[in-house]
Amino acid sequence: MTFSLGEVKIAICAAALITSIYPVQGLILDLHHRVFPSCIDVFEGTLSGGGIYRMFHSNRTPIGIVEYGEQDVPEVISCDISSTDVYVHEYVRDNIQIIGVTQIYVANVTHLRSRYYLISGGECKAISRQDKLNFLAGPISLNLDLYADKMHPFIVKKPAEGADQYTEWALLPHSAGRLSETTVQRLRFRGEKVVISPVLNIDKNFRDPNFPSPSLSSHIIMLRIGPRGDHMVIYVKEGKRLLRFNLYLPPVEDGIFKPRNIIDASYKFIGSKTPSHPSKYISLYIDISSTQTSQADVIVLANLKRGDWLYTQYTVVPLREQRFVLLSVINSAQNCEIYRTADDLFVTHVEVFEHVTHYWQYVVVNIKVVDAGSSSRINTYIDAKRLYVRHVQEQGIVYFDVTDEDLSLHLEMIYNINTLVAGGDGTNHTNMTAVLA
Numbered sequence: 001m002t003f004s005l006g007e008v009k010i011a012i013c014a015a016a017l018i019t020s021i022y023p024v025q026g027l028i029l030d031l032h033h034r035v036f037p038s039c040i041d042v043f044e045g046t047l048s049g050g051g052i053y054r055m056f057h058s059n060r061t062p063i064g065i066v067e068y069g070e071q072d073v074p075e076v077i078s079c080d081i082s083s084t085d086v087y088v089h090e091y092v093r094d095n096i097q098i099i100g101v102t103q104i105y106v107a108n109v110t111h112l113r114s115r116y117y118l119i120s121g122g123e124c125k126a127i128s129r130q131d132k133l134n135f136l137a138g139p140i141s142l143n144l145d146l147y148a149d150k151m152h153p154f155i156v157k158k159p160a161e162g163a164d165q166y167t168e169w170a171l172l173p174h175s176a177g178r179l180s181e182t183t184v185q186r187l188r189f190r191g192e193k194v195v196i197s198p199v200l201n202i203d204k205n206f207r208d209p210n211f212p213s214p215s216l217s218s219h220i221i222m223l224r225i226g227p228r229g230d231h232m233v234i235y236v237k238e239g240k241r242l243l244r245f246n247l248y249l250p251p252v253e254d255g256i257f258k259p260r261n262i263i264d265a266s267y268k269f270i271g272s273k274t275p276s277h278p279s280k281y282i283s284l285y286i287d288i289s290s291t292q293t294s295q296a297d298v299i300v301l302a303n304l305k306r307g308d309w310l311y312t313q314y315t316v317v318p319l320r321e322q323r324f325v326l327l328s329v330i331n332s333a334q335n336c337e338i339y340r341t342a343d344d345l346f347v348t349h350v351e352v353f354e355h356v357t358h359y360w361q362y363v364v365v366n367i368k369v370v371d372a373g374s375s376s377r378i379n380t381y382i383d384a385k386r387l388y389v390r391h392v393q394e395q396g397i398v399y400f401d402v403t404d405e406d407l408s409l410h411l412e413m414i415y416n417i418n419t420l421v422a423g424g425d426g427t428n429h430t431n432m433t434a435v436l437a
Helices: 129-136 407-414 429-436
Strands: 027-030 040-047 052-058 063-068 075-078 085-093 096-106 110-120 123-127 140-145 155-158 167-171 194-200 215-217 220-225 231-238 241-248 282-287 298-306 309-316 325-331 336-340 345-355 361-370 381-393 396-401
Touching (some): 063 085, 085 129, 325 345, 336 361, 361 407
Parallel strands (some): 027 063, 140 194
Antiparallel strands (some): 040 052, 085 096, 110 123, 194 215, 215 298, 231 241, 325 336, 345 361
16 A cells, blocks of 8 residues: 655555554654754664665653654654554665664563555555565664764673773674564564674774764674774674684874784785686775775775874775785776776775875775796785875866886875874975875
């Protein structure tokens, strides 16, 4: 059954959405609002392929009405007042909105009832849970602010204890349908993939409220952070595999920032990229216009404030043999491709240096190149870099490859940023201006 949002007479209570003959009471949740009453907790995230996710829960009187649709003539979803608690989920992508309402009933045992509604093109209709999963078509990424008072109920924090003093954040496991499970765990339905990403305020030692929060984006299932904040252990789910990786923030030595690959793991380089197994190839992209990733093969450490620079690193996770990875570096906001892998080249990580005062931007592509002295059967690899500089021209943004133009001079500037000089960046501005002219 379908309802038009323009029919004012049914706007107060659409018949297909009424779930009880009880009188309506409880809080009104208006999804048009940007600011909500203090009694309503709002937890945010993103959807795979773009889109917004929000969960709403009242820490006082349960939510009784959900308003949506046209703001001047809203439609409503009514909740059964006999329920003891209500959780509301909202999923929005490409002008399509799905609202999920889970009501909790407590008698001798606790029961949950979930309903889903799709709103699109001025119409609303009830849909199944599988319809919702088809719409999601990928993981829901939950925001985690390490210094926020509250976090999404699906994320559990375990304070530091014992000898290692590592603090842990982990996702609740999926519900197995046992009555002994907590109410929140029973909200984690099978088939719905959830990851923790981005993790905000990941850099505890260098935080500046005037700049974007330093963050970590990946397909994180569990995160452990050491007492100093520079060492992290993340667990990434890839298919049926649960993989563990050690991450280290690039160090500051004697006040000088020393960038390096954040991941402590070996890459698999076996053979060349001869297309003997074309079905095994995967295409990855690193989009430097975004600080988040929806790809399990990429980790993004974003917005480290160092001196007068913001530093972001896009790291390729060694989930598979690198000969099967075809990678391109793009700036989707400017609709341009910066770099594309060639035969026998493997990208390990990409670094972006953005000056906070000027418009300078460097892009460093770190690659592994086959050593010319390698045997024909077993290749060995050496480290190399490609360096690109952003230029603003009349036709738009372009990136110039300056690898062959005094590469060592350019790297000396950006790989030795002074973090101690107030308002300074520890670079030679004369050389920098010449490079970017």
